[in-house]
Amino acid sequence: MSGMGGWREGSRYRTATSFNTPSSSPGNPWHGNNEKEKSENTQKLTASEEKQGGQASVHQQQQKQYVGPYVLVTPNETRRIQLQQIAKKELDDLEQWKKEHRPGPITLVPQRLGGNESEAQVRQNQQMILMQSKYQKKHKREEYVKAKKAAEEAEILKKKAIQREKAERLEVKKRQEEMRRREMLLEDQKYQVVLGWCRSSGCPGTSWDPFCPLVKESLVSIQLVSAPMQVKVKMYSPLQCLKLHCKRSHAYKQALRDDENKRLEEMRQEQQRKAELLEFKQKQEEETRTRSLKNEQRRVNNAFLDRLQNKTQPNNMYYPGYTGLPQ
Known part of the structure; x- marks a missing residue:
């Protein structure tokens, strides 16, 4: 472990020295020496890593x-050292890249x-x-x-449209009800006519003519069958006609x-x-009266007692509205 600590201190020292050394450039005289030192340091690092790897494996066992x-089992110290070295190398590369790509001075044309503009023109x-500004505010x-105002008018128009739709729906509903009532009235009139014809022709019975145009129009029920262009004609007897009409x-x-x-x-x-409301109003008026x-x-009694007290006690003070008796 002491060897590892010494190697770490040495690596820190080498890092510090590498940062303090001037950057490599084609015109730098120390460029060749720096390359040699880097190769020697790399060889030393690989040798020390192999030695430390063997020590770490023994220590791990x-x-x-x-x-x-x-x-x-303790963690793998060799793997940890390798990761630290890789991280250190990447940090060094990053610092080197920053130094190489450092922006130069900025030169601007005066x-x-x-x-x-003159002061008079600005003023x-x-x-x-x-x-x-006054006209702009206005x-x-x-x-x-x-x-x-436009928003209010739009809102009013929207409400009017809603009310118009409601009125149209109500009108359609009323029209449908009126048509339904008319249909019922026409049907009732038709059956009244058929009933009168049945009475005049001797119904109920079987002596009436089923092929009469009025009977054929009023009492024949045509129902469509599943097959197209085929109809099923159902004839009603006078008694059935009368029952249906009734x-x-x-x-x-x-x-x-x-x-x-x-x-x-x-x-x-x-x-x-209305009667309850009128009765309630009359009751209120009666209570008020x-x-x-x-x-x-x-008030009249108090006034009379005041006058009476004033006559019986002329030397005393007169207090209007005071009777001397508990109210």
Whole structure:
């Protein structure tokens, strides 16, 4: 270990001397001597490394320790020394590269800086900028107000578009409901006509003509079959026609009745709310009137007692509103 320490000190000393020596250049007289010294140092280093490698291997074999079922082995000192030498060599190469690529002095052409304008011209420009600043601020303010107004108008237009879409959807919904009601009304009218024709032709029974144009238009149900261009015609008897008509008519009347009941219920609830509000207002007015009447009676009584006390005790001080009795 002492040999290793001495070698390290020697390497540091050699590094310091190598840094302190002047850099190699073609015109340096010590360039050849430096090359010889470097070759000799390299040979010495390789010899010392081989010697230290052998010592390290022996030392590594001696440093094995047996602890229970485990074997503790010290790190490879030779590998560590090699890594240190490689790192040192790379650092030396880096320093050498920095010295070789050190930038040279900067040479600039003399130029005249500033002083292109006279003082009077500069002051005139400052005065002009100062005079224009007020108009520039005004212009910026107008631009800000214009941009703000445009943003507000865009927001308003957006809200209007949303409301327009809602109104259009509501209109479409109302139109669809109206069409549905008209279809139900037309269907009911058609079945009323068929029912009247059945009554006039002796229905219910089988003596009616199934090929009548009115019956054929109203009571024949055409259903498409899976095969194209083929239809299945289903004929209804007068009794089935009457039952179907009664069912459809009952459903339509029930829908109308439900709508009417719903409207009446809403009107009843609205009248009930109005009655409750009117009753609440009347109660408040009654309480206010009762309170004002009590206050007026109390004031009249206090005034009467004050006059009475003033008459019975003329020498005493008169305190208006004081009766001498607990309130």
